[in-house]
Amino acid sequence: MSGGLLGIEELTRPEIEQILVRAKDFQQGHNQPVRKYDLLRGKMIVNLFFEASTRTRTSFEIAAKRLGADAISITAAGSSVSKGESLVDTLNTLGAMRPDAIVMRHAASGAPHFLARHLPTPIINAGDGTHEHPTQALLDARTILDHRPSLEGLKVAIIGDIAHSRVARSNMYLLSKFGAHVVLCGPPTLLPRELASLTPNVTLTYEMREAIQDADVIMMLRVQLERLHETPFPPGEYFGFYGLRLEHVGMASPDVLVMHPGPINRGRELSSEVADSQRSVILNQVENGVAVRMAVLERVLNQ
Numbered sequence: 001m002s003g004g005l006l007g008i009e010e011l012t013r014p015e016i017e018q019i020l021v022r023a024k025d026f027q028q029g030h031n032q033p034v035r036k037y038d039l040l041r042g043k044m045i046v047n048l049f050f051e052a053s054t055r056t057r058t059s060f061e062i063a064a065k066r067l068g069a070d071a072i073s074i075t076a077a078g079s080s081v082s083k084g085e086s087l088v089d090t091l092n093t094l095g096a097m098r099p100d101a102i103v104m105r106h107a108a109s110g111a112p113h114f115l116a117r118h119l120p121t122p123i124i125n126a127g128d129g130t131h132e133h134p135t136q137a138l139l140d141a142r143t144i145l146d147h148r149p150s151l152e153g154l155k156v157a158i159i160g161d162i163a164h165s166r167v168a169r170s171n172m173y174l175l176s177k178f179g180a181h182v183v184l185c186g187p188p189t190l191l192p193r194e195l196a197s198l199t200p201n202v203t204l205t206y207e208m209r210e211a212i213q214d215a216d217v218i219m220m221l222r223v224q225l226e227r228l229h230e231t232p233f234p235p236g237e238y239f240g241f242y243g244l245r246l247e248h249v250g251m252a253s254p255d256v257l258v259m260h261p262g263p264i265n266r267g268r269e270l271s272s273e274v275a276d277s278q279r280s281v282i283l284n285q286v287e288n289g290v291a292v293r294m295a296v297l298e299r300v301l302n303q
C-alpha cells in the first residue's frame with residue numbers, strides 16, 4: 001500500500017489482515033468511555049468530498065480525531081468547486097496547505113488515482129464513481145469477522161444495483177482474496193454479466209431466492225438513482241422482486257448476517273422488520289467504520 005489506499009484490488013491478503021486486526025484494537029467497548037490516542041498527533045488530514053456522504057465523511061473525521069490528528073472536511077457544495085475551479089486547481093491549492101493525507105470521494109471512477117499521480121500527498125479513496133470504496137469493504141469484512149471465525153467458504157449474497165455499486169466491487173475483490181463465494185443478484189438492467197469474471201468464485205442470478213438460499217451473509221445495496229439516467233425497472237415493482245423481507249431471511253442460514261452500507265431506504269431495498277431485526281448488523285457496520293478508518297489512517301500516515 002505505497003502512499004495511500006486507492007482500492008482493495010491492489011492490496012494483498014496479509015495487508016488486509018493487518019488492517020482488520022488493528023481495527024479490532026480500535027473497537028470501542030459498549031458503556032465504556034471513548035478511548036483517544038496520540039498516534040497521529042501533529043498530522044493534518046483533509047477530507048475532500050465531491051459527493052454526498054454521512055457515514056464515510058463523519059467516520060473519517062472521528063477516526064482522525066480519535067488518533068490525535070487534525071481533520072478538516074471540504075464538501076464540493078461549500079467550496080470553490082461550485083465556482084468552477086478544476087479538480088487539479090482545487091487539489092494543488094489543498095496540496096499547498098501540506099496535509100499529511102487527503103481522503104477523497106468523487107463521482108468519477110479513477111479520480112483519486114489521477115490525484116495520486118499529481119500530488120505527493122497520500123490519497124485515501126473514500127469512493128470513486130462505480131469503481132471502488134475500499135474502506136467500506138474493510139469495515140464489512142471486520143463486521144463479518146466479529147461474528148464468524150473466517151471468510152473462507154462463506155456464501156455472500158450481494159443484492160441490488162450491482163452495476164453502479166463501488167461497494168459491490170470492493171467487496172468482490174476482498175471476499176475473493178479470502179475464499180468466500182459471492183452471489184450477485186439484481187434485475188437484468190442492473191447486473192452486468194461481465195462482473196462474473198471480475199474475481200474468481202462469483203455467480204450471477206436474477207432470482208432473489210436463489211441468491212438467499214443458505215446464504216451466510218446478505219448485503220443489500222441501494223439503487224443508485226444519482227447514477228441512473230433512466231429508470232431501469234417499472235417504478236413500484238422493485239421491492240416486490242428485490243426487496244428483502246422477513247420471509248427471505250428464513251431461507252438463509254439460521255445465523256445469517258444482514259448488511260447494508262447505508263443509506264438505507266426502508267420499503268425499497270429492505271423492509272423495516274428486517275432492518276431492525278436481530279439478524280441486522282447495519283449499525284455494527286457503522287461502528288466498525290470508525291475503527292477500520294483509524295487503522296487505515298494510522299497505516300497510511302505512519303509509513
Ligand code: NCD
Binds near residue numbers: 056133136262
Ligand atoms: C455507499 C457509497 O457511497 O458508495 N455508501 C456509503 O459509503 N456508506 C453506498 C450508497 O451510497 O448507496
